[in-house]
Each structure stands twice: as C-alpha cells, then as structure tokens.
Amino acid sequence: MSDWKSGEIKVYADADTLAQAAAEHFVEQAAEAIAARDRFVVALAGGATPRATYALLASWSFATRVDWLRVHFLWGDERCVPPDHRDSNYRLVRQALLNKILIPNVNVHRIRGELEPAWAAMAYESELEALLEMDGRFDLILLGMGEDGHTASLFPGTAALEEQTRWVVETHVEKLSAWRITLTLPVINAARQVTFLVSGASKAEPLARIQAGEPLPAGLVQPTGGKLTWLVDQQASHR
Numbered sequence: 605m606s607d608w609k610s611g612e613i614k615v616y617a618d619a620d621t622l623a624q625a626a627a628e629h630f631v632e633q634a635a636e637a638i639a640a641r642d643r644f645v646v647a648l649a650g651g652a653t654p655r656a657t658y659a660l661l662a663s664w665s666f667a668t669r670v671d672w673l674r675v676h677f678l679w680g681d682e683r684c685v686p687p688d689h690r691d692s693n694y695r696l697v698r699q700a701l702l703n704k705i706l707i708p709n710v711n712v713h714r715i716r717g718e719l720e721p722a723w724a725a726m727a728y729e730s731e732l733e734a735l736l737e738m739d740g741r742f743d744l745i746l747l748g749m750g751e752d753g754h755t756a757s758l759f760p761g762t763a764a765l766e767e768q769t770r771w772v773v774e775t776h777v778e779k780l781s782a783w784r785i786t787l788t789l790p791v792i793n794a795a796r797q798v799t800f801l802v803s804g805a806s807k808a809e810p811l812a813r814i815q816a817g818e819p820l821p822a823g824l825v826q827p828t829g830g831k832l833t834w835l836v837d838q839q840a841s842h843r
Contacts, residue, residue, distance in 0.1 A: 611832030615841045619803040622837045623656035626801050629835065630661060630744070631669050633797055637743040638674050644743050645735065647678045647787065649756070650693035651748040653801045658700035672707040676735065680747060681757035681786040682715035684724065684774075692717060721774035721783040728785060729772040740771070741830075742795040745787070749802050753810040753820025756792070757784035764788060765821060789824055796830040807840040 616622040630646070637644040648654065660666055683691045687698075694714040702712060713735065715728050736742070747755045757775055758764055764775040764786055771791040775784050792798060800822065802811065814823035826832065 611834050613834045613836065613841075616835065616837050618839075619653060619656065619837050622653065622801065622803055622835055623660055626654075626657040626746075626799070626835050627660040627666050629799060629833070630657065630746075631666060633744045634670050634675060637796075638671055641743075643674045643676060645676045645678065647680045647742050647745040647795075648693070648697055649680050649746045649748045649801065650696055651801075653748060653803045654746060655696055655700050657746075657801065658697055662701045662704035667705055670705075672705050673711075675707060676711045676713060677702070677707070678713045678732070678735075678742070679715050680745060680755075680792075681784055682717045682724075684717045684721050684783040684785065686718040687714060689717075715772075715785045717785060721776075721785060724785050725770075725772045725774040729770060732771050732791070740791060740794050742791070742797075744797045744799065745792055745795045747792075747798060747800050747822070747825065749800060749807060749810060749822045751806050751810060753813065753818075753822050755800070755822040755825060757786035758789065758821040758824075760821060765824065792825055793827050794829070795827055797833070798825055798827050798830065799833045799835060800825075801835050802840045803837040805839040807836075808842045811836070811840055812842060 616625055634644040679693055682693050685691050687694050713731055716724050749755050759777050762775050764773050767773050767788040773788055775786055814820050
C-alpha cells in the first residue's frame with residue numbers, strides 16, 4: 605500500500621509483530637547492500653520501538669543471518685550526554701545489540717554527545733564524509749516519530765529543518781531545554797532506503813496530519829533517489 609508521500613505503508617497487528625517485521629527488513633537490507641557494495645551502512649534510531657527490533661537482531665535467529673563484519677552502525681541523532689548516560693541513544697543500542705554481536709569497534713560510529721554541541725556536530729559530519737565519501741548515501745536510515753511529528757532531532761519550528769547543505773547540525777530544542785545532534789534532511793533524503801518504525805495510539809494523530817499533507821518534520825522525509833517505507837502498528841495507523 606502506498607499513501608504517505610509516495611512511501612510504502614505496512615500495517616501490523618501490534619508492536620511485537622512490527623518489531624519482527626523491522627528486524628526482517630534490516631536483515632534483507634543488509635544482505636542486499638553487502639551483495640551490491642560489500643558493506644551495509646545504517647543509521648539507527650532511539651526509542652522503545654527500535655529497541656525491540658535491536659533486541660531481536662541480537663537473537664540467534666536473526667544475528668546469524670547478518671555479516672556483522674561488513675556492517676557500519678551510525679546514529680540518526682543523539683542527546684548531548686556522555687555515552688553511558690541513560691538518555692544516550694548509543695547506550696540503548698549498545699545494551700540491546702552491540703554487546704551481543706561480533707562487530708569491529710571501528711565499524712561503530714557514535715555521535716560524541718559529551719562534546720560541546722557544535723564540535724560534536726562538526727566531528728560527526730567529518731566522520732560521515734570520510735565514510736560515505738562524495739556519494740553521501742546511507743544504505744538504510746531507521747527513524748522513529750514523536751507525538752509532535754519530529755523525527756531524529758528535527759523538531760517543528762527549529763532551524764535544523766531549514767538546513768540545505770550540512771549533513772549534521774547541533775540543535776537546541778527549547779521545549780526540552782536540551783541540545784541535540786541530528787542528521788539533516790539533505791542526507792536523510794539522499795539515502796537508498798528510509799524506514800520509519802511507528803507504534804502506539806499516541807502516534808495516530810501526527811500520522812493522520814502527515815497523511816493530510818501537513819509539513820510536519822517526519823513528513824518532509826522524502827528520499828529523492830531511494831525508497832521510503834512506513835512500518836506501523838494498528839494503534840498508530842487508526843486502521
């Protein structure tokens with residue numbers, strides 16, 4: 605089914621079924637990228653829904669199907685906190701997945717949230733440029749969505765949404781009184797595959813607003829030369 609901004613929409617019965625489908629999707633995307641380009645470059649999201657997916661990927665039935673030596677992990681955004689902080693997206697992925705698979709440390713590219721925000725953003729952009737080179741294309745970017753329609757750390761009304769050239773920026777989220785580091789729309793929309801994982805009744809309203817054409821941040825994700833997929837549970841889809 606296609607609807608939201610020409611993306612493919614797949615609706616699942618509940619959050620558990622969605623997580624299973626997302627893990628399968630990850631494995632398929634990894635195999636395809638490794639076959640085509642000998643590596644898989646993926647940006648990960650934080651949050652409860654992706655965490656369930658990461659836990660499944662660490663399980664024997666999924667982990668044995670991925671060539672982890674050829675996977676490069678990056679992050680779509682990060683809180684400006686140390687890597688062992690409870691709010692760190694890196695820490696979430698480390699606990700759910702990275703500690704349980706064999707992957708070289710050099711293949712794990714975390715955002716250094718403990719640095720001053722502007723320095724952290726510049727350092728990560730440099731790391732992306734070195735890894736992605738002129739192509740600038742992720743194989744897969746996993747994204748979640750907040751109740752206000754934000755995705756990564758692209759929040760409504762923030763200057764980060766207007767960025768046209770940089771791949772990574774620091775952004776101050778006033779309602780959270782916090783700094784974040786985030787990928788920008790230019791690099792997100794350059795990806796070969798962007799996949800949203802959305803679950804829960806609280807997400808139904810922003811999804812409906814996006815479907816109606818309202819330019820919420822998540823609705824501005826429209827890959828120019830890649831594919832867009834929404835993996836959504838029934839509570840979030842209103843179906």
